[in-house]
Amino acid sequence: MSVDTQGTDLVQLVALLGAAVIAVPISKRLGLGTVLGYLAAGLVIGPYGLRLFTDPQAILHVAELGVVLFLFIIGLEMRPSRLWSLRGEIFGLGLAQVIACGALLTGLGIAAGFAPAVAFIAGMGFVLSSTAIVMQILEERGDTATPAGQRVISILLLEDLAIVPLLAIVALLGSHGSTGEEHSRWLSILIAIGSLAALIAAGRWLLNPMFRILANVQAREVMTAAALLVVLGAALAMQVGGLSMAMGAFLAGVLLSESSFRHQLEADIEPFRGILLGLFFLSVGMSLDLGVIARHWQTILLAVIAYMALKSLGIYVVARLLKADHAEAMTRAALLAQGGEFAFVLYAAAAGAGIFTGEVNAMLTATIILSMALTPLVVLSLKWLLPPPTPEQLDEDFDGAGGRVLMIGFGRFGQISAQFLLAEGVDVTAIDSDAEMIRAASRFGFKVYFGDGTRLDVLRAAGIERSQIVAICTDKQEVTDKIVELIQSEFPFVQLYVRSYDRGHTLRLLKKGVNYQMRETLESAFTFGAAALEGLGVAPERIADIAENLRTRDAARLAAQQAGGLLSAGRDMFVTKPFKPEPEPLTVPKRESRALNKEAESATAEPAD
Known part of the structure; x- marks a missing residue:
């Protein structure tokens, strides 16, 4: 590689990091969340901004690994029993929402003059919400573990599963139904089932023994490499089988969720997940084709508004029919109103199969990206649309x-x-x-x-x-x-x-x-410290003497601080000196109060609980 090329690569790397470091804190400070900051930064440094990058799709393919790692970590939190308990939400609520929204958006496309096949693929692509954006917002709000958050995750899982039959439908609509192609489709289905079975078998019988062997080696970098190998290997297995990479990573996480190495795996993966997920949002911002928007801005703007409004209506109605309250239904509609990253895959397949023209693909892709960019703002608007929660009286x-x-x-x-x-x-x-x-x-x-x-x-x-x-x-x-x-x-x-x-x-x-x-926390801290000494084998008499001495010292310092007017001590301070056999007197003469105050102020302390 030439020096100039190396310099160019370094400039692009610095640009990516610099854009994120500058834009994301500003966006967060303005209350817009991190996602919108990443998208805006990507637009600025992309082909239609400073032109530091001319091929955002190449970055997007790498950055999709951020979504893969994110789903793996979510899978680690989903024990099989917990996932089984969500089967009603996944295949009931999720399927109902996909069918309802798909029907509404397909009808909208037909009403707009699209051919039925084009309207169906365009609408179903928009039905598949952005797992990356929704999960990031849920994480920032601290809602991933709440019942409402779990229902949203269940819907996202069903939508990820839906990409498989949708791609099969695209292949069917784009083919002429020859015997060879039908045989190829059946072969693809068998390969997908085989890949899924192989992944489950590996997770059940191979992964835990492998990590046990590597843990005995006591090489941290090897464990990190093994964690990445498991995630990327599972994603590759699903991709070879024609399934979603993210779904493969999620399944690998579920299979390891009851492993004793779960917390270590999560700690190893987390730094890569954060960086790559940010890179994904940056690349999505770069992919926004301003040229297409300039040529068809009225159509694209109308499509964004109509698709988001109609999908939100479908989500709200399904949520209310399935017993969600108004606030949860509105929140779910705002979170899931956008199209997602799997729409890029579906639209690209439709263009390759001849269902979409290149221009239609570009317009629909721009619609998806704009809807993703608007999602943080739609979620923020809930503050004005919903009354603030009031505590029950x-x-x-x-x-x-x-x-x-x-x-x-x-x-x-x-x-x-x-x-x-x-x-x-x-x-x-x-x-x-x-x-x-x-x-x-x-x-x-x-x-x-x-x-x-x-x-x-x-x-x-x-x-x-x-x-x-x-x-x-x-x-x-x-x-x-x-x-x-x-x-x-x-x-x-x-x-x-x-x-x-x-x-x-x-x-x-x-x-x-x-x-x-x-x-x-005073008495519990004394008891805890005494128990720790007991665990180290210190004699009970010695522990009692130490406790008595520390109580006396603490009371003396407190009396000295009270007498001296030292009211600014916001920490529970203890002496760091070794234990003295004779305790300090509880009644402190005035001449010694200043010295004790000085000792109390300079003592090393930990913050109060």
Whole structure:
């Protein structure tokens, strides 16, 4: 390779990385998501921008591996039992949506004047949503593991499967039905079945022993290479069989989902997945043919609007018929309204079979790309189309309230604390503002009242005048402080026992004069550290001495910080010195308080939980 060619390759590589590094953070900062940033960057550096790349299809073929790796990681999260539990969504919901949307878009194409075969292939190509874009948006929103997200994934899996019969239909529509071609089609079906069976057999009997042998070698780079080999090998097996590469990678992930090497595989694949998926979006942006758009902009714009609107309508109707609520149906329609990367494959096959002309293929491809680019904006528009979710409300009914202890906040901290009181027969009135938590607590026999502890009327209704102790177990510092101030102002004689967030919060509570405070992680951290020493074989007497010394030191520092007005300590700090046999006194003379303050400020600490 010549030096000039090498320099050109390096310029293109730097351009790809630079475009992503610049465009994606800007897009993310504007609230548009990462996908739109990648697409815009690809358009800028592509053939119709700065012309740093003239053949985006070559990059697209490599970048499709990003989608393959993404599906492999999704497969690792889908155990066979979990996938089996989704069979209703995959072959029920997914199939219903594909058929309904396919019928609507085919009818639209026929109404627009296309021949039935052209209208069918054009519409079905648009039915196949973009797995890469939808999965990226779901991941950014943190919805991949939610029930609604799982239903979207099920639909995407069915659409990936649908590419196989659609390609067979294209071959059938494009052929003249000769005996040789019919024999070839049957042979292709047998090869596809054989490839699928071989992949399942390899995943069941070969992969785990292979990774066990490689793990014993203890060469990290070999394990990474093996992970890539499994993913790309599975994709190749499916491609040879005429199936989807992404589906092969997904199946390989499912077969390894119960392997003890699952987490290692995911860690090895993740960096490659992220880079290649970004490259895929960049190459899609480069592939947008602005020349075709300039010549047929009215037709393409109308096609994008009509196809997306009609497909969204079909998705919404199917979702509502299958018992989804309005918000989930709207979200699903926005996520899946676009065409996807498998449409490129289907349209290219249709052009090769003579069903499409080159110009029609270019126009439909541009329609798909524009719909993909619009998807992040459509999803963002849901903020205005859907009302913000409001927490479920319960009636504030305090009939029977008024125990000796009023507990405000009944989360994980409050529930454990309440068990001590209830074990002694102490009457506890618990209030919380989380409706779902209240329902969950009622299933275990706890009576928790719905109410906001920062409201004076709620405190009176909960019987605070009859309470000896108010236990404030809320988990937000600002809420806790507001409740403390309200109670001290209106009910100054009630005892306040308060859950503290960290050391700084403890100092503020001590300044307010609460009767008792406890950092939420302090005792569990002491117990954890003691258990770790026990696991290392340290004698129990020694562990007890260390614990006592650390408690005394911590109390002394806290007293010194309180006396010195050091209220800025936002971390739970412990000494890093070796244990001293004699503990420091709990009462700290004033002359030593500054030294202890200095020690507390300089001590190495980890952030509070």
